[in-house]
């Protein structure tokens with residue numbers, strides 16, 4: 001069964017004021033340390049009950065005043081769960097361990113080098129996927145996102161990638177920008193983005209789309225018209241005041257399964273699979289020049305079917321990237337969206353599959369690489 005659509009925003013950033021508890025940090029952590037002194041588990045449970053009532057009281061002493069700066073913010077549900085976990089402990093020793101962990105979450109932020117995920121609060125990131133099977137039952141169609149561009153990916157893909165592999169302010173580059181899904185997500189998440197699109201008409205429409213997405217975080221969101229196989233990223237980055245990029249998201253045409261333009265430089269118009277892969281390799285090479293070492297590149301690619309044969313384009317593309325000094329970190333399988341065009345042909349494809357002895361594509365890949 002398909003999972004429900006992910007929450008479009010991270011819980012702490014998108015929570016309504018009712019979901020978020022702004023607590024006065026020092027009084028809150030002092031209250032936790034006082035619980036340490038409980039003489040028995042029963043006393044501790046009674047004290048936790050009282051603590052929750054103080055937390056829950058909008059006028060209570062543990063709530064931060066509007067002008068307070070020593071503040072810690074929790075999602076209401078997660079904090080309740082954390083207190084319940086402490087109350088469920090069978091020994092004081094275990095309960096103290098959980099109390100310390102909660103106090104640490106209030107006092108310290110522990111992030112890694114490549115994202116803003118606070119590892120002291122890792123349970124709060126319900127929205128971040130860590131499994132290799134991504135099932136989305138519908139695309140995120142909020143704001144400027146729309147499904148009108150045939151061949152765009154679901155916004156959840158760049159969302160997941162940026163949340164895992166970038167910090168706020170990191171530069172994300174997309175050499176196959178299309179309708180600008182990556183750029184819209186970057187704008188929302190506070191990640192500057194530069195996209196390149198070959199087709200000037202698509203780029204023009206994308207600029208109109210981008211203008212419809214509120215620019216709340218004031219980050220760069222640039223779209224260049226160009227051929228990514230020869231594109232000069234270094235000069236472009238310099239022009240925008242950047243020295244390097246921290247994430248590259250590549251969503252090329254799946255060779256010729258969708259015709260994007262008449263332009264011979266279009267990867268969809270490569271005369272053979274080998275030519276397609278050579279062009280993909282050229283794009284990877286260009287991008288790699290500006291990607292920081294230790295940072296990530298994601299390739300979103302699906303397979304194709306031709307002359308009675310399943311062509312594993314995804315894995316061939318993966319091999320191509322591996323030739324450019326990357327290590328493979330993950331292969332994610334994502335369910336394939338039914339586009340409007342395909343839906344009408346669904347029955348026909350089922351018939352063809354039964355006759356031809358093959359299976360109808362329902363998945364594509366997201367290959368995740370780290371630059372050595």
Ligand SMILES: C[S@@+](CC[C@H](N)C(=O)[O-])C[C@H]1O[C@@H](n2cnc3c(N)ncnc32)[C@H](O)[C@@H]1O
Pocket residue numbers: 149151152153154175176177178179180181182196197198199202226227228229251252253254260261265266267268
């Ligand atoms: C699969 S679509 C990308 C869709 C995009 N991820 C989105 O969500 O809208 C591939 C895009 O790459 C563009 N493209 C193909 N060859 C290119 C090239 N050599 N340089 C730059 N863009 C190219 C196509 O015009 C098309 O818009």
